[in-house]
Amino acid sequence: MTFKNGPIWALGALSLLLWPLYGLTGDFDVVLNNGRVIDPVNGLDAVRHLGITQGKIVAVSERPLAGHRVIDAEGLIVAPGFIDLHSHAMTAVGQEYQLFDGVTTALELEAGAYPADRVKDNLASVALINYGASVGYLWLRQWYLSGHYQASLVHRPEASKSRDVGWASYPPRSVFTQVLSQEQIDDLVQLLEQAFARGTGIGLGVPIDYLKQGISEAELKAVFSVAAAYNQVVFIHARRMPVGDLGGLNEVIELALDSGAAVHFCHINSNALTAIEPFLQRVRQAQANGVDISIEAYPYEAGSTQIGAAAFRGDWQTLYGMTPNDVVWVKTGERLTAQTFHDYQTQDPNGYIVLFSNTMAAVDKALLSDQTLVASDAMPAVDAEAKVHPRGRGTFTRTLHRYVVKQKALSWSEAIAKMTIEPAKRLQALVPAFASKGRLMVGSDADIVVFDPLSIQDRATYDDPDQKSVGMRYVLVNGQPVIDEGELVQNEKPGLFLPSRAPSQ
Numbered sequence: 110m111t112f113k114n115g116p117i118w119a120l121g122a123l124s125l126l127l128w129p130l131y132g133l134t135g136d137f138d139v140v141l142n143n144g145r146v147i148d149p150v151n152g153l154d155a156v157r158h159l160g161i162t163q164g165k166i167v168a169v170s171e172r173p174l175a176g177h178r179v180i181d182a183e184g185l186i187v188a189p190g191f192i193d194l195h196s197h198a199m200t201a202v203g204q205e206y207q208l209f210d211g212v213t214t215a216l217e218l219e220a221g222a223y224p225a226d227r228v229k230d231n232l233a234s235v236a237l238i239n240y241g242a243s244v245g246y247l248w249l250r251q252w253y254l255s256g257h258y259q260a261s262l263v264h265r266p267e268a269s270k271s272r273d274v275g276w277a278s279y280p281p282r283s284v285f286t287q288v289l290s291q292e293q294i295d296d297l298v299q300l301l302e303q304a305f306a307r308g309t310g311i312g313l314g315v316p317i318d319y320l321k322q323g324i325s326e327a328e329l330k331a332v333f334s335v336a337a338a339y340n341q342v343v344f345i346h347a348r349r350m351p352v353g354d355l356g357g358l359n360e361v362i363e364l365a366l367d368s369g370a371a372v373h374f375c376h377i378n379s380n381a382l383t384a385i386e387p388f389l390q391r392v393r394q395a396q397a398n399g400v401d402i403s404i405e406a407y408p409y410e411a412g413s414t415q416i417g418a419a420a421f422r423g424d425w426q427t428l429y430g431m432t433p434n435d436v437v438w439v440k441t442g443e444r445l446t447a448q449t450f451h452d453y454q455t456q457d458p459n460g461y462i463v464l465f466s467n468t469m470a471a472v473d474k475a476l477l478s479d480q481t482l483v484a485s486d487a488m489p490a491v492d493a494e495a496k497v498h499p500r501g502r503g504t505f506t507r508t509l510h511r512y513v514v515k516q517k518a519l520s521w522s523e524a525i526a527k528m529t530i531e532p533a534k535r536l537q538a539l540v541p542a543f544a545s546k547g548r549l550m551v552g553s554d555a556d557i558v559v560f561d562p563l564s565i566q567d568r569a570t571y572d573d574p575d576q577k578s579v580g581m582r583y584v585l586v587n588g589q590p591v592i593d594e595g596e597l598v599q600n601e602k603p604g605l606f607l608p609s610r611a612p613s614q
């Protein structure tokens with residue numbers, strides 16, 4: 110909706126059209142004037158003026174608007190807030206870093222949670238940004254086998270004050286390595302049906318690689334079939350294979366073909382490593398054959414996990430073509446040796462490692478493909494001092510700085526689409542709320558970033574991850590400024606938990 114005859118006419122028309130939407134003053138709650146508005150859903154890239162009331166965008170005008178709070182965005186880019194499909198940083202600290210990276214919705218879809226709304230444990234009443242989780246199959250399986258609840262990677266409220274956020278040794282690893290009987294698989298299918306019927310999750314998270322010692326083909330087929338029956342998207346960390354081996358991707362595609370389930374392949378950069386081109390080709394081929402598959406990547410050459418993860422049991426060095434010297438122990442920053450790798454894995458299996466396993470040339474190919482969404486894989490962030498991979502702090506601003514500003518390989522609109530409308534489209538069949546996110550149209554949720562294109566940049570590094578990105582001047586979540594003139598607004602917690610719709614079946 111645009112207005113050509115001046116702000117007074119515009120406000121008058123809005124009073125008539127939108128009176129119930131914006132209260133009795135006849136004024137907008139917040140106005141963003143003079144910004145370069147980029148909204149990839151409709152190709153808009155022009156100076157526009159946004160009127161926001163009660164958490165919604167209610168005017169997109171060609172003329173400046175008036176309101177209770179008027180923000181002058183001249184010289185700044187105004188875009189939809191970024192949607193991160195893959196964040197394990199489900200804490201207030203984690204959200205604060207992501208906010209400065211422009212993320213207004215961060216979702217734990219790969220590992221998920223069980224029950225999905227247990228992510229509220231750490232975030233209810235303190236959420237700066239919107240959040241939600243998939244039904245986490247790993248946690249469901251663990252609960253079924255051991256009776257131990259571990260709702261998500263950050264599984265207990267007290268974890269927000271502690272660094273003990275591990276999953277590899279709590280409870281016993283056997284719950285990940287146990288092969289199930291048909292009867293047990295049937296039980297799990299029933300529990301999944303109940304979880305989908307509750308409707309609090311966004312899809313199903315199945316980290317096959319972390320379960321690879323225990324999960325059978327029969328179990329996987331059963332799990333994918335029930336996801337398909339409930340129209341869920343399956344978010345997958347696929348089996349890691351030697352570089353160039355497409356087996357992990359092929360397995361996912363075959364499961365999708367067999368079951369009819371829609372699938373999302375997490376961090377294709379870290380599964381494909383330098384063999385990214387054949388991975389991208391295989392995905393295209395599958396899409397051409399009717400498989401509903403989407404992919405994501407983050408713009409760093411190193412990966413990160415816990416040293417006790419299944420991927421680093423057995424002969425991982427031959428499998429991935431790596432040595433312990435390619436691995437950094439994040440608590441100390443030291444490169445490992447065969448001995449120290451073994452020692453840490455035995456004594457501290459939950460400790461994080463950063464793995465220098467890829468090249469930026471391959472990462473660039475992953476991010477620049479028009480198929481690829483941007484998602485951070487942010488690691489659990491429990492306090493500012495804990496050293497973690499920088500991707501939870503800088504993925505989105507690094508993508509903008511690297512590919513738009515420095516390399517000029519993507520337009521602003523192309524890069525922004527990968528973090529806004531494309532993830533929103535992936536989720537809107539699961540959760541109706543996403544039909545009004547990732548966009549700046551009249552009626553859209555007012556999740557908005559306003560940033561300086563000249564200074565937007567990540568700052569976090571492997572050595573010094575405790576650095577917020579720079580360049581975000583204003584970030585609005587549900588219409589509420591949470592970054593204001595570049596600073597965090599204290600005491601505003603407008604983030605909402607995003608539940609799924611109740612499924613049709």
Ligand SMILES: [Zn+2]
Pocket residue numbers: 219346375376486
């Ligand atoms: Zn993963």
